[in-house]
Amino acid sequence: MEMLKPMHLPLELVLNVITCSLPKPNVLLRPAHPITQLLLQFTLVCHETRRVANRALREHCVYISSEARLCSLLLVIPSARPDLRQITALFLAPFSETIDDQPTATWIRELFNYTCTTLRRLIIDIPLRSVYPERDHLGVRNILREGFQRLEHLEEFVSVRDELFLDLHWHGGEPAFWTNWPKLRRLAIYNPASHPSFWRDVGKMSNLETLVMTRADGLRDYDIKTQYFRHCNRPLKVLLVNIDSQQMRFGNFRRGKWDNADPKKRMTIMTYSIPLFMDDDPIEVCQDYVRIGAEHGTLWNWEGEIIQHPPRFSQPPRLTEAISFFTQ
Incomplete structure (x- = not known):
């Protein structure tokens, strides 16, 4: 009985299976x-x-979620896998509770030295606030700064736990570290201070299109549009992510000033409220929500309630004022 020869799929079909699976x-x-x-x-x-x-x-x-995974990647890049120097997207979370770990910080710097020419998208889940500058006895913050500074080709960056806190001096008035990346188009940061210096730094970013701010501070103290348009005239989408839907409802600024700062409506400001259940930790919920959105690639498409104009009250109205408003 004649043996049947095995049938081989055409290579083009096999490659099509790969591309259709992506x-x-x-x-x-x-x-x-x-x-x-x-x-x-x-x-x-x-x-x-x-x-x-x-x-x-x-x-x-390329999903580096532990110190061991980071170490194993670095071991194969120099000889066995030089193609890994061409990584274009990366999730990085090698620390556990603290960055007070000099070897891991050094490995991050080495990884960025390998990949800085091709890396375009970066998501980090790193507890940079776990060691403040005055307690950085191992110099890990400076090591990390040297690595992150190499990423001049980054176009998309998400910091899950903070605003990329890499200052060498606490309250030193240093420019935001992400201003080192001139090609940045999309930026998502956690708990930034929405102060005039922050909007000055945002205004420096000539290619920035979308800014996601999770649980930002100072939103009621400064007029975002006035601060931003003091430094540039470029359009910008701002998404304010929080569990508090009232974070921009009341502020110390006037509508006329708001309209004068942006007569052509170049800045779109939206609020995006994350659902919170009774026993949830708002910090963990917000951080996890943004991280998952970044991993799934949906974060930059989130749409919230558009803030058309600033609030009428400089502070939340008292109950009696609200009642009289509706009964007049």
Whole structure:
């Protein structure tokens, strides 16, 4: 009886299977995700599938969630996997509770030295506020600064836990560290201080299109539009993420001043309220919500309630004032 020969799928069809399996461009996948595992399998099929799968892995699957994963990546880059110097997107969370860890800080600097020419998207979940400058006896903040400063080609950045707090002096009045990245188009930061100096720094960013501010401070103290348009005339989308829907309802600024600062309506300000249940920690809920949105690639498309004009009251009205308003 004649043996049947095995049938081989055309290479074009196999490659089409890979490309059809890929997520949307802005998605970052965890190591255990089925697509990540599928791409790893395709690296073992043949030279051409390995080439295509490795490129997809560099774009979607570099997810460094521990010190061990960071170390293992650095061990293979110099000799076994020089192609990993071409990483374009990265999730980075190698620290646990504190950054007071000199070896890990040094490895981050080394990773950025390898990837700084190609890295375009970066999400970090790093507790930079766990060691303040005056307690930084190991000099880890300066090591991290040296690494992050190399990322001049970054276009999209998300800091889950803070505003990228890499100052060397506490309350030193230093410019925001992300001003070192001139190509930045999208920026998401946690708990920034919405002060005049902050909007001065935002105004310096000539390519910035979208700014996401989670649980920002000072929103009721300063007129965002007036502060921003003192330094530039570029359009900007601002998304204020919080569990408090009233964060911009009452402020110490007037509508006329608001309209004069932005007569062409170049700045869009929206509030985006995150649902919070009774026992939830608002800090953890907001941070997790933004991180997941960044990983899924949906964060930059979030839409909230547009603030058309500043509030009429300089402070929340008392109950009696509210009643009289509706009964007049």
